[in-house]
Amino acid sequence: MANKIKFERESVVRLASQLFWQKGFHATSTRDLQEAINMRPGSIYSAFGSKEGLYSESLKDYTLQMKAQIEGFLSNTDTVLEGLRAFVENVIIETKDCSPSAICMLVKANSEFAEKDANLYELSLNLAAQFEAYLTQLFEQAINNGELNSTMTALEYARFFQVQFTGLRGYFNRPGVTQLAQPMIEQMFLLIKKL
Amino acid sequence: MANKIKFERESVVRLASQLFWQKGFHATSTRDLQEAINMRPGSIYSAFGSKEGLYSESLKDYTLQMKAQIEGFLSNTDTVLEGLRAFVENVIIETKDCSPSAICMLVKANSEFAEKDANLYELSLNLAAQFEAYLTQLFEQAINNGELNSTMTALEYARFFQVQFTGLRGYFNRPGVTQLAQPMIEQMFLLIKKL
DNA sequence: TTTTAACTTTAGCAATCGCTCAAAATCAAC
DNA sequence: GTTGATTTTGAGCGATTGCTAAAGTTAAAA
Numbered sequence: 096m097a098n099k100i101k102f103e104r105e106s107v108v109r110l111a112s113q114l115f116w117q118k119g120f121h122a123t124s125t126r127d128l129q130e131a132i133n134m135r136p137g138s139i140y141s142a143f144g145s146k147e148g149l150y151s152e153s154l155k156d157y158t159l160q161m162k163a164q165i166e167g168f169l170s171n172t173d174t175v176l177e178g179l180r181a182f183v184e185n186v187i188i189e190t191k192d193c194s195p196s197a198i199c200m201l202v203k204a205n206s207e208f209a210e211k212d213a214n215l216y217e218l219s220l221n222l223a224a225q226f227e228a229y230l231t232q233l234f235e236q237a238i239n240n241g242e243l244n245s246t247m248t249a250l251e252y253a254r255f256f257q258v259q260f261t262g263l264r265g266y267f268n269r270p271g272v273t274q275l276a277q278p279m280i281e282q283m284f285l286l287i288k289k290l
Numbered sequence: 291m292a293n294k295i296k297f298e299r300e301s302v303v304r305l306a307s308q309l310f311w312q313k314g315f316h317a318t319s320t321r322d323l324q325e326a327i328n329m330r331p332g333s334i335y336s337a338f339g340s341k342e343g344l345y346s347e348s349l350k351d352y353t354l355q356m357k358a359q360i361e362g363f364l365s366n367t368d369t370v371l372e373g374l375r376a377f378v379e380n381v382i383i384e385t386k387d388c389s390p391s392a393i394c395m396l397v398k399a400n401s402e403f404a405e406k407d408a409n410l411y412e413l414s415l416n417l418a419a420q421f422e423a424y425l426t427q428l429f430e431q432a433i434n435n436g437e438l439n440s441t442m443t444a445l446e447y448a449r450f451f452q453v454q455f456t457g458l459r460g461y462f463n464r465p466g467v468t469q470l471a472q473p474m475i476e477q478m479f480l481l482i483k484k485l
Numbered sequence: 486t487t488t489t490a491a492c493t494t495t496a497g498c499a500a501t502c503g504c505t506c507a508a509a510a511t512c513a514a515c
Numbered sequence: 516g517t518t519g520a521t522t523t524t525g526a527g528c529g530a531t532t533g534c535t536a537a538a539g540t541t542a543a544a545a
Contacts, residue, residue: 099542119314122404137494138492141491196404254461262452262457263457265400265457266456268400269400269419270406279449294511294512331525332506332523341504
């Protein structure tokens with residue numbers, strides 16, 4: 096007893112996510128979004144409530160996709176560390192040119208939303224905490240597998256990984272340093288094993 | 291035979307810098323700026339040309355201040371590494387609560403301006419390159435002083451430092467992890483010496 | 486076929502944006 | 516005190532912002 100929704104929510108969110116990731120929340124206008132996702136204001140606002148609502152869903156989808164990507168690499172490698180390394184290399188080297196930004200969308204979000212009580216700031220914190228917990232699980236596996244010694248806890252390894260990964264992505268945001276990526280990722284994983 | 295300028299350019303730029311650093315370029319309105327620097331539109335635009343002009347000057351001033359801060363710590367310590375460490379601890383621990391953002395304004399800028407041909411994007415790249423060159427000089431000193439071995443070049447040390455520093459600042463942007471700062475900075479400088 | 490509920494389109498609103506400019510205010514030189 | 520160059524002020528412009536609400540469209544239910 097109705098008309099049917101003409102858009103596929105998943106692919107729309109993914110398109111919005113790309114634009115938000117590239118330009119940031121404030122620099123992306125609702126007109127930009129309309130064009131990118133090919134929807135008119137009325138449809139957008141009935142589906143997502145607000146620009147903030149669409150961004151919120153985009154950011155959540157981004158972290159899910161990132162996790163799914165890691166899972167994919169893990170299932171193709173023998174060890175956790177090999178999987179993580181394949182993931183890191185994929186993000187920083189292989190998909191660099193087709194990615195909306197070199198910098199993690201979560202990190203961008205956390206950096207953009209300064210007001211400590213804002214919804215999107217809280218969201219970015221929660222998603223980051225969630226992702227850290229996920230990474231911690233992975234490093235627990237790595238320790239149990241004997242890939243890493245237990246001089247550091249899984250959480251400490253996860254923290255170290257995040258710092259390195261974020262730092263590297265930030266550095267490779269600038270152009271003309273691509274050839275440095277491989278050795279610096281090599282160094283990163285050497286350090287993890289030697290900690 | 292004229293009226294004199296009533297504002298001190300230096301302190302005005304510093305105030306604008308603080309606001310831009312906190313909120314980012316796009317989220318800072320010219321009305322916000324008017325209030326923060328206590329100037330009316332006409333004065334602002336005759337002095338700085340545009341919002342972009344004021345931001346540009348703010349970002350340049352930020353990097354100069356950062357260098358000056360490092361110089362300050364270097365003159366109070368015996369070695370380059372001690373100076374850098376004092377600087378890092380000051381930024382991440384001591385001045386955390388009074389800083390407009392945990393994240394370096396240059397990094398924020400580089401992350402915010404996505405369009406590759408935009409003036410402010412180019413500016414952020416230039417300032418970052420300039421800062422890397424400055425850091426490289428410092429690490430050259432450190433190597434010459436025998437503080438570091440020369441298995442890595444000064445430039446490579448500088449890169450490593452930037453990755454670590456940016457990564458750490460990003461991580462400590464989230465609340466409730468303050469007690470981790472000291473040991474993680476400790477670890478960072480241990481790694482630098484052991485590279 | 487008609488009704489009806491759900492979705493899409495579209496014009497456009499109120500607010501805010503970056504910015505301008507004519508008038509008022511200011512101060513050094515005379 | 517008067518002059519005149521210069522700066523400051525503040526009303527407000529045109530453009531754009533996020534968003535709304537009414538009209539139009541569609542398809543399932545009656």
